[in-house]
Amino acid sequence: MEKEMRRILDETLCEVLEKQAFLFAEETEPGDVPPQTGKMLSARITFAGTFSGTISLYVTETMCCEIAANFLGVDADAPGIATKAPDALKEILNVICGNFLTAAAGDGPVFDLTVPQASEHAGAEWSRVLAIPGIMTYVVDEYAVACHLEMQQ
Amino acid sequence: MKPRLAAEKEWDGVAYNILLVDDSETVRAVLMKTLNLAQIPLGEVFMAGNGREALEILKENWVDLVVTDLNMPEMTGFELIDAMKNDNLMKTIPVVVVTTEGSTTRIDDLKQKGVKGYVRKPFTPEQIREMISKVMEAT
Numbered sequence: 001m002e003k004e005m006r007r008i009l010d011e012t013l014c015e016v017l018e019k020q021a022f023l024f025a026e027e028t029e030p031g032d033v034p035p036q037t038g039k040m041l042s043a044r045i046t047f048a049g050t051f052s053g054t055i056s057l058y059v060t061e062t063m064c065c066e067i068a069a070n071f072l073g074v075d076a077d078a079p080g081i082a083t084k085a086p087d088a089l090k091e092i093l094n095v096i097c098g099n100f101l102t103a104a105a106g107d108g109p110v111f112d113l114t115v116p117q118a119s120e121h122a123g124a125e126w127s128r129v130l131a132i133p134g135i136m137t138y139v140v141d142e143y144a145v146a147c148h149l150e151m152q153q
Numbered sequence: 154m155k156p157r158l159a160a161e162k163e164w165d166g167v168a169y170n171i172l173l174v175d176d177s178e179t180v181r182a183v184l185m186k187t188l189n190l191a192q193i194p195l196g197e198v199f200m201a202g203n204g205r206e207a208l209e210i211l212k213e214n215w216v217d218l219v220v221t222d223l224n225m226p227e228m229t230g231f232e233l234i235d236a237m238k239n240d241n242l243m244k245t246i247p248v249v250v251v252t253t254e255g256s257t258t259r260i261d262d263l264k265q266k267g268v269k270g271y272v273r274k275p276f277t278p279e280q281i282r283e284m285i286s287k288v289m290e291a292t
Contacts, residue, residue, distance in 0.1 A: 020275040
């Protein structure tokens with residue numbers, strides 16, 4: 001079941017990144033992710049309903065600025081964009097989670113979602129993230145995007 | 154949050170005051186941009202980060218339309234809609250929900266509570282413009 005859930009999440013993540021941030025994510029193996037520099041940002045959301053779990057999303061700060069800029073329709077180096085990046089990441093994750101749940105469970109069941117939380121990490125944290133069992137990894141313009149689905153039993 | 158002046162548009166008819174409620178500053182900015190680009194006659198656009206802030210704005214300002222998210226901290230969109238429904242003045246204000254919510258059970262429940270429109274995230278500016286135009290024309 002978890003494998004099928006990851007497949008659905010994979011499709012949803014790529015679709016939302018494309019529709020909302022105009023970014024095309026290419027799936028890759030964790031070991032093939034190019035070395036990342038700079039800070040890493042993460043966002044996390046928990047859902048509960050027919051099934052329950054947590055989705056975490058990890059990106060480099062540069063990638064996150066690009067998400068925010070594309071979302072807002074401004075340049076990635078626009079003034080103040082770095083301060084908006086965590087908010088944009090949380091919103092992207094919120095949309096991914098909502099659409100994933102409908103794709104996985106249909107439009108009948110009701111799920112409760114937490115408000116997404118964002119955190120900032122040192123770039124060195126990438127090695128820990130890429131080693132998480134079941135981590136889904138992507139490359140967007142040489143920048144890494146990683147996503148983890150943890151289902152509750 | 155303070156009201157922001159909307160686009161400087163020439164308009165010879167009624168201008169609508171709209172309240173945007175979403176905990177994401179990014180989404181509020183995108184909605185604001187959409188409103189400015191749309192052919193919707195705007196008066197003032199107010200912004201709130203949750204239901205509680207929205208109610209404070211509604212108590213002190215004339216608002217013609219509320220556009221709200223559902224999943225927000227402090228006070229959710231569901232709670233905001235319930236509070237508006239229980240207020241004699243606020244219950245007449247049309248509400249459009251913009252959310253990631255995909256459950257037909259919840260959407261039907263929102264319709265029962267009088268919500269006039271629903272747009273699912275991720276949305277396009279066209280979807281927002283069409284829904285708001287449709288709701289405002291009907292009122």
